Amino acid sequence: MPTAKLIEVENVHRYFGAVAAVRDLSFSLHSGEVLGFLGPNGAGKSTTMRIITGNLAASAGSVTIGGYDLHRDPIAARRLLGYLPDTPPLYHDCTVEEFLRYCGRLHAINGSQLSAAVDRGIDRCGLGDVRSRLIAHLSKGYQQRVGIAQAIIHDPELVILDEPTVGLDPRQIEEIRQLISELGHSHSVILSTHILSEVQAVCSHVQIINRGELVLHSPLAELDPVLAKQPHQVEFQTPPSIEQLRQLVGINDVSVKEDGYFHINFTENTSGIDTLLAASLENGWGLRQLTAPQLSLEQLFMQLTDTSALPTPAPAEETT
Amino acid sequence: MTAAVIARTELRILLRSPIAWATLSSVCALLAWLFLLQIDQYTLYQSQLLALANPPGVTELVAAPLFGNAGLILMMVLPLITMRSFAEQERNQTLTLLTTAPISLTAIVVGKFFGICGFLALLLTLLLAMPLSLIGAAELDFGLLAANSLGVILLVTSFTAIGLWASSLTSHPGAAAMLTFGLLLILWLLESARGEQGTTASLAQFSTLFHYQGFLNGLVSSGDIAYFVILTLLALGLTVLRLHSKRYYT
Numbered sequence: 067m068p069t070a071k072l073i074e075v076e077n078v079h080r081y082f083g084a085v086a087a088v089r090d091l092s093f094s095l096h097s098g099e100v101l102g103f104l105g106p107n108g109a110g111k112s113t114t115m116r117i118i119t120g121n122l123a124a125s126a127g128s129v130t131i132g133g134y135d136l137h138r139d140p141i142a143a144r145r146l147l148g149y150l151p152d153t154p155p156l157y158h159d160c161t162v163e164e165f166l167r168y169c170g171r172l173h174a175i176n177g178s179q180l181s182a183a184v185d186r187g188i189d190r191c192g193l194g195d196v197r198s199r200l201i202a203h204l205s206k207g208y209q210q211r212v213g214i215a216q217a218i219i220h221d222p223e224l225v226i227l228d229e230p231t232v233g234l235d236p237r238q239i240e241e242i243r244q245l246i247s248e249l250g251h252s253h254s255v256i257l258s259t260h261i262l263s264e265v266q267a268v269c270s271h272v273q274i275i276n277r278g279e280l281v282l283h284s285p286l287a288e289l290d291p292v293l294a295k296q297p298h299q300v301e302f303q304t305p306p307s308i309e310q311l312r313q314l315v316g317i318n319d320v321s322v323k324e325d326g327y328f329h330i331n332f333t334e335n336t337s338g339i340d341t342l343l344a345a346s347l348e349n350g351w352g353l354r355q356l357t358a359p360q361l362s363l364e365q366l367f368m369q370l371t372d373t374s375a376l377p378t379p380a381p382a383e384e385t386t
Numbered sequence: 387m388t389a390a391v392i393a394r395t396e397l398r399i400l401l402r403s404p405i406a407w408a409t410l411s412s413v414c415a416l417l418a419w420l421f422l423l424q425i426d427q428y429t430l431y432q433s434q435l436l437a438l439a440n441p442p443g444v445t446e447l448v449a450a451p452l453f454g455n456a457g458l459i460l461m462m463v464l465p466l467i468t469m470r471s472f473a474e475q476e477r478n479q480t481l482t483l484l485t486t487a488p489i490s491l492t493a494i495v496v497g498k499f500f501g502i503c504g505f506l507a508l509l510l511t512l513l514l515a516m517p518l519s520l521i522g523a524a525e526l527d528f529g530l531l532a533a534n535s536l537g538v539i540l541l542v543t544s545f546t547a548i549g550l551w552a553s554s555l556t557s558h559p560g561a562a563a564m565l566t567f568g569l570l571l572i573l574w575l576l577e578s579a580r581g582e583q584g585t586t587a588s589l590a591q592f593s594t595l596f597h598y599q600g601f602l603n604g605l606v607s608s609g610d611i612a613y614f615v616i617l618t619l620l621a622l623g624l625t626v627l628r629l630h631s632k633r634y635y636t
Contacts, residue, residue: 119482119486120485120486120633121482121485121486121633122633123633123634141488141489141490142488144486144487144488145488147486149482149486151479151482153478153479155478155479155480155481155482155483156480157395157399157480157483159399159402159403160395160399168391168395169483169487171388171391172388172391172392172483172484172487172488172489173487173488174387174388174488216483
């Protein structure tokens with residue numbers, strides 16, 4: 067059964083003077099989906115986030131959240147929304163608990179519900195130890211968590227997080243990721259980042275923005291075959307000729323890079339690798355290194371901007 | 387409703403900042419000093435005053451000048467209190483907390499306005515306590531005192547509204563303070579554009595001092611009240627408009 071679209075962004079443009087920060091952006095998200103929003107710095111991620119949270123007006127186009135037009139019915143639309151901007155909007159002179167109570171009240175939560183909501187937020191974000199400390203005295207990781215707690219205090223249907231793990235140490239990143247995965251069970255989440263592994267870890271959908279334009283919107287699962295087509299990187303002690311390699315069964319394409327590594331595309335990964343290993347032993351090529359494809363965001367980008375390389379998976383809007 | 391929530395938190399945060407207490411203590415010390423000077427003068431000339439047929443009372447000679455000075459001092463000090471309201475939040479990007487919540491811009495502006503008004507209530511209570519401390523020692527004219535109090539309340543609320551507007555115009559608190567001070571000073575000094583006695587159709591009509599003087603003299607006129615109320619609403623309205631347009635032109 068197709069669920070209703072929770073957020074629908076249609077043909078949104080935003081200009082800063084003559085500069086187009088976002089051009090003709092359209093996408094939608096259904097309940098229960100976690101969307102990873104990727105893009106290099108300055109691609110328009112934060113601008114998009116600010117537009118879909120109503121903090122910035124679009125020059126053209128519309129944003130609808132839960133059926134409410136963000137422009138015409140902003141208060142109803144914002145009730146469904148929790149937002150962590152790239153700089154967490156924290157009141158440094160407040161304690162964590164005080165601040166969260168304030169956030170709850172701003173969302174019209176009162177009385178015993180308020181205490182329950184604050185306790186739940188503190189619990190979910192692991193803030194129990196610091197609940198009565200001043201926000202100014204917290205480490206960046208904890209401040210980030212308070213920022214997330216602030217965004218989910220009213221149990222919104224849609225949580226929008228702008229680069230929630232930036233500037234954190236690896237352990238904190240892991241913790242925040244875990245929190246986001248948990249959120250994904252009960253909320254829809256839009257998560258912006260420029261780290262692809264983050265998206266692979268927590269998201270169900272991914273979209274990439276480049277220079278203000280959406281270049282990819284796809285369920286993550288549909289990207290797997292694309293990722294699998296990436297070449298393995300192979301190093302030999304006594305390298306065979308390219309022709310020798312090409313003759314092997316299961317090898318699709320071979321090329322040698324300047325650094326001496328072979329880039330090999332297998333038609334079918336497991337059997338192709340076995341064949342290569344056997345051939346290496348037999349002929350004494352001395353295989354030293356075989357690295358599975360690591361598709362980084364940069365590589366994906368190069369492919370996406372390079373016209374012919376990628377069979378663009380499912381265009382935006384075709385998900386159910 | 388939400389405005390009250392914002393007002394309460396704004397006040398609480400303001401009272402945690404050193405600037406609030408530094409302001410409160412310096413202004414009170416200054417006013418207390420001026421108050422004592424007035425008392426001193428009054429006792430010095432008291433015997434001569436008694437010789438007059440209809441001598442001015444202690445309220446007229448001590449309280450009214452005190453409130454006059456308070457207006458002037460608060461004009462210089464209030465910009466420091468209002469400057470942070472929007473400018474600092476804009477700078478720290480914490481305004482997003484309010485602009486993303488399901489509340490109207492009007493509620494945000496009104497909330498911040500009343501938050502500062504709460505602080506001013508504290509300050510004005512201390513101001514009022516000075517003449518009230520003469521109860522028992524002298525005959526006080528409570529009618530005049532009430533007129534003075536109403537005047538100073540209207541005056542500082544309009545200052546606050548103007549300060550909020552200036553604060554919404556920039557993301558630099560210092561610039562907001564300077565802008566507020568400039569606006570307030572000009573509005574105050576317009577009074578000097580008063581022409582010959584009796585010619586009222588002049589720029590002086592737009593002066594805060596022009597309308598404040600009535601209250602200081604014990605004259606509560608609906609025109610003066612309307613002036614301050616309109617000035618306050620106008621500045622608050624401009625602040626809302628400014629916040630609204632910020633979403634379009636950044």
